[in-house]
Amino acid sequence: MHYAPPKIINIYQDVTDEEFFNIVFSEEDRLDLVYVREAKKRQDRTVPYFCSILAKEENYTWNDKRFWGVVHAVYILGILSDERAIHALITAGKFADTYANEWILDALPECYLRLGRKSVPELMHHITKCKAMSSPAIASAALGLWNIWYAYPDTKKKIESFLLSIIKSPDTSLEIRTNLIADFAKIGRKDLKPLLDGFYERGETDLNIFMRDDIERLFAGEDKPTLSHYDLDEFYKPEEIAGRQQIWAEEQEKLRHEAVDEYILQNYKTIGKQENCPCGSGKQFEDCHLIWAEQQLQRLKEKGKVITDAMMQEIPVVAERLYENELRRFLARKKKTRLFSELKAKVMELTHAPIDDFISGSFVTYFEPIFAKIGFDGAKDYKIFMKSFMEYFNALSRQRYTPTF
Numbered sequence: 001m002h003y004a005p006p007k008i009i010n011i012y013q014d015v016t017d018e019e020f021f022n023i024v025f026s027e028e029d030r031l032d033l034v035y036v037r038e039a040k041k042r043q044d045r046t047v048p049y050f051c052s053i054l055a056k057e058e059n060y061t062w063n064d065k066r067f068w069g070v071v072h073a074v075y076i077l078g079i080l081s082d083e084r085a086i087h088a089l090i091t092a093g094k095f096a097d098t099y100a101n102e103w104i105l106d107a108l109p110e111c112y113l114r115l116g117r118k119s120v121p122e123l124m125h126h127i128t129k130c131k132a133m134s135s136p137a138i139a140s141a142a143l144g145l146w147n148i149w150y151a152y153p154d155t156k157k158k159i160e161s162f163l164l165s166i167i168k169s170p171d172t173s174l175e176i177r178t179n180l181i182a183d184f185a186k187i188g189r190k191d192l193k194p195l196l197d198g199f200y201e202r203g204e205t206d207l208n209i210f211m212r213d214d215i216e217r218l219f220a221g222e223d224k225p226t227l228s229h230y231d232l233d234e235f236y237k238p239e240e241i242a243g244r245q246q247i248w249a250e251e252q253e254k255l256r257h258e259a260v261d262e263y264i265l266q267n268y269k270t271i272g273k274q275e276n277c278p279c280g281s282g283k284q285f286e287d288c289h290l291i292w293a294e295q296q297l298q299r300l301k302e303k304g305k306v307i308t309d310a311m312m313q314e315i316p317v318v319a320e321r322l323y324e325n326e327l328r329r330f331l332a333r334k335k336k337t338r339l340f341s342e343l344k345a346k347v348m349e350l351t352h353a354p355i356d357d358f359i360s361g362s363f364v365t366y367f368e369p370i371f372a373k374i375g376f377d378g379a380k381d382y383k384i385f386m387k388s389f390m391e392y393f394n395a396l397s398r399q400r401y402t403p404t405f
Contacts, residue, residue: 012038021049024072028065029244031072033236039076050077051088060095070095071103075232078111086115086122093137105136109228112144117152120145124162131166134175142176143228146183150225160184164192167199174206174325182210183226185218193219201337203328207321261296268293316398323392330385334375342370343389351397 012020012035020038024031039046050073053059059070074092077085089111096104112119123141130138142163149159166172167180181196199205200212210218234240260279264271271278277288324340331337346367364371376382 010034010038017042017045017049021046021053024050024053024076025066025069028068029071030241031236032238032241033233036076036079036233036236040080043080043082047077047080047082047084051085054088054092054095057095057098060099060101062099067099067101071101074104074107074111075235078107078114078232081114081116083115083118086112086119089115090122090126090137090141093140097135097137105140106228107230107232108137108140109143109147110230110232112141113147113151113229114232117148117155120148120155120159127162127166131169131172131176134173138176139179140228142180142183143226146226147228150227160189167196174204175209178205178209181205181215182218185215186221186223187225188219188223190219201328201340202332203325205325207325208318211321264289264293265297265300268297316395319391319395320399323388323395326388327385327392330388331374336374339370339373342373343367346370347393347396351393 012023015023020042023035027035053069053073054077060067070092074089077089089108092104093108095101096108112123123145127138127141127145145159145163149156163180163183167177167184177199181199184192184196196215197212200215264278267278271285273284273286273290275285277283277285279289281288324344327343328337328340331339350366374385376385
């Protein structure tokens with residue numbers, strides 16, 4: 001017997017354009033492939049309308065479920081792969097950045113890829129214009145370029161040359177530069193290693209993103225470009241929709257329980273033992289959530305201490321990386337970057353020295369041989385250096401539980 005697949009009914013075919021397009025604001029994340037297919041049929045009208053949706057900032061706010069409208073506009077424009085959408089998608093990235101809409105930010109690199117080679121000039125213009133900012137939207141644009149770089153080999157030279165110029169630009173944010181350095185290490189551009197090492201030497205990277213050792217490991221690993229793919233069509237399949245609805249329902253139930261738990265913990269001392277438990281079980285508080293509340297409060301107290309201890313350990317590590325870069329930049333201005341390794345070795349030596357060495361010797365005298373090589377331009381120059389140097393020394397000292405100054 002021949003199997004005939006069920007006929008898909010297009011419930012949108014007789015709907016006016018205005019009604020059809022506005023459905024993206026009312027169906028939340030329940031739109032299906034039937035809607036996407038109809039959007040393709042109306043592509044000449046769909047593209048400009050969805051572009052206009054993405055141009056309005058009020059559509060991105062989380063005040064109600066209307067924000068799903070811009071999500072669908074981005075996804076469907078990506079599926080349609082229409083070059084007219086590039087400006088609207090870049091705008092969507094800016095607003096998604098402002099309102100922390102990860103649904104959009106995660107999908108944009110794939111959207112840029114689907115628009116193909118012709119999106120490259122606009123992405124380059126966008127990155128050039130905003131390279132001084134550290135933003136997920138710029139990261140999405142860069143990922144879009146790497147996607148295109150991989151899919152269209154004829155674009156490789158142009159894209160690499162452009163991204164390298166962004167690394168070299170003095171206006172580029174440390175975050176963007178550091179991530180791009182890592183990207184070039186991942187594709188095995190070992191010929192660039194001396195150049196890229198120089199940015200670390202001069203303190204022109206963000207050490208809290210990638211340390212120099214991290215870049216070394218990337219160079220030594222398998223050549224693997226930074227790519228970001230997102231199955232836009234999958235989002236509209238029935239099983240995906242059903243899965244999301246189940247997740248939303250579970251999260252709502254979890255939030256309800258958490259709200260009750262939070263109320264009990266906040267009002268623990270004022271709820272009478274013989275009163276009905278706020279959870280709605282019908283039992284008295286002492287027979288229901290009383291013991292749980294006592295144990296939970298104790299766990300939270302202990303957990304808070306653990307978190308505080310972890311933060312106290314992390315703070316000096318972050319400070320060390322911050323002030324290392326400041327010192328490297330100071331030395332780079334004097335063309336004395338090689339002195340940083342001497343400074344660090346001397347700091348490490350002193351922070352591991354016996355406590356009597358701190359008492360018997362002069363701190364500044366201890367470093368004087370290296371300070372003399374720097375060549376300070378007056379008292380103000382020396383003061384600027386010492387402020388960064390003392391912060392760096394204290395950050396290393398705190399990690400080793402030795403006295404700080």
